[in-house]
Amino acid sequence: MTAPRTPLLRVEDQRLLTGQASFVDDIHLDRMVHAILVRSPRAHAEIASIDKRAALAAGALAVLTADDLPFIGESLFIPRWHPSVRKALPKFLATDRVRYVGEPVALVLAADRYAAEDLAALVAVDYRAIEPVPTCAAALAPDAPLIHQVWPGNVAASFTQSVGDVDTAMAAAPRRLRSA
DSSP: OOOOOOOOOOSSHHHHHTTOSOOGGGOOOTTOOEEEEEEOSOSSEEEEEEEOHHHHHTTOSEEEEGGGOTTTTSOOOOTTOOTTBOSOOOOSSOSSEEOSTTOEEEEEEESSHHHHHHHHTTOEEEEEEOOOOOSHHHHHSTTOOOSSTTSGGGOOBOOOOOOOOHHHHHHHOSOOOOOO
């Protein structure tokens, strides 16, 4: 039998619910701008071109793509990356292709959030579709399109996990419990 759960005592709720606290969206600083990511609607495609002229003409303060970022060659920091994983770490913005629906391809800056969202819709991305790889079995097929060029056979990592001799360990255990 489990003990009854005690409610989590949250000290901030009263202030937040009564309007006496601030949310991040309540912060407005001088010259602050808002950013919206343009995300891929495709599961797998090459990026043929990104046309940002319409968004800029309509008032976007900036539209950034991977070509505009001097640090795009750097990978995002992943603190617990397994050493056997082949190094194809994610980028801030897609460079030459997208590999999943929602992958960021551009960043639109505008005076407010709503304008940024509207302007992001004006960024025209021309995709050349690549056959998506929806399952593990499909990804491992010999003729499957590669997700990352540095992953031969679409294998991101290969390592062996082994365990000891369970029967010997159980026989040597000083105490054992059996379920009823």
